[in-house]
Amino acid sequence: MRAQVLTPRWPSPALGRDKRANVLLPGGYDENGPGHPVLYLLHGYGGGRNTWLEHTGLLSAIEDSRLIVVLPESGRRWFVNDHAGLRYEDYLVQDLVPCVDERFHTLPDRAARAVGGFSMGGAAALFLGLRHRDLFGAVVSHAGAFEAPLRIGDPYTAHRLDPGFLMPTVESHERVWGPPGSGTRHRYDPYRLIAADSPLPPPSLYLDVGTGDYDRMVRMNREVRDALHRSGRQVDYHEREGGHDWEFVNRALPSSLEFVSRRLTGTTLIGV
Numbered sequence: 001m002r003a004q005v006l007t008p009r010w011p012s013p014a015l016g017r018d019k020r021a022n023v024l025l026p027g028g029y030d031e032n033g034p035g036h037p038v039l040y041l042l043h044g045y046g047g048g049r050n051t052w053l054e055h056t057g058l059l060s061a062i063e064d065s066r067l068i069v070v071l072p073e074s075g076r077r078w079f080v081n082d083h084a085g086l087r088y089e090d091y092l093v094q095d096l097v098p099c100v101d102e103r104f105h106t107l108p109d110r111a112a113r114a115v116g117g118f119s120m121g122g123a124a125a126l127f128l129g130l131r132h133r134d135l136f137g138a139v140v141s142h143a144g145a146f147e148a149p150l151r152i153g154d155p156y157t158a159h160r161l162d163p164g165f166l167m168p169t170v171e172s173h174e175r176v177w178g179p180p181g182s183g184t185r186h187r188y189d190p191y192r193l194i195a196a197d198s199p200l201p202p203p204s205l206y207l208d209v210g211t212g213d214y215d216r217m218v219r220m221n222r223e224v225r226d227a228l229h230r231s232g233r234q235v236d237y238h239e240r241e242g243g244h245d246w247e248f249v250n251r252a253l254p255s256s257l258e259f260v261s262r263r264l265t266g267t268t269l270i271g272v
Contacts, residue, residue, distance in 0.1 A: 042121025
């Protein structure tokens with residue numbers, strides 16, 4: 001069987017409406033065999049449920065595997081419970097995960113569930129992985145924008161005229177995070193989450209960033225790596241050639257999928 005894309009619609013009590021998500025079933029999907037591990041992949045700022053399919057070879061990469069991949073969407077609102085009251089974190093962990101486990105033949109256990117993403121999605125994946133250790137056994141982040149909750153003003157002013165530039169303005173940013181000092185910013189402060197005690201083990205962590213990315217993005221990825229090390233957390237960290245774009249992500253995707261394949265119960269990825 002070839003890998004296929006389904007787009008179910010499920011009710012979301014957290015958001016008060018129905019939401020669609022793309023569900024990628026691998027070529028090795030089997031309703032009667034052992035359950036399948038699942039990777040939730042989050043898009044970058046302004047993306048949607050089709051962004052990973054449009055810009056990467058993700059579908060062909062899982063062709064010869066047992067890995068189910070779920071592609072939800074939040075547009076420009078992150079996957080957090082934001083300052084304006086939109087509950088995208090609750091949507092993902094309370095609504096979407098149970099619906100996927102009910103509809104498809106998954107392994108409904110943290111040891112078989114991962115969350116990952118690019119830029120906005122990469123940062124949100126780390127936040128969710130650390131806040132919901134009971135749900136996610138692994139996190140993968142490509143060029144995660146981890147310090148979004150700490151951002152003040154517009155650190156990207158010099159890039160605003162660049163073709164294809166897409167980073168939130170101050171107004172858009174504070175619509176999600178609130179003003180400096182807000183409770184939302186405190187709740188998702190990456191360094192507070194990294195240092196927090198928990199009776200549950202942390203997820204396995206994979207981070208990478210392009211050497212040609214924005215200086216701020218490279219710096220924050222290094223600082224998150226260092227904070228993880230100081231907290232005694234192991235992290236599979238890489239700096240690779242490339243910028244803050246999907247070309248970089250597509251080249252890095254085989255490595256992050258291989259990381260997931262080693263960490264999640266029952267996953268076999270062939271040819272990645």
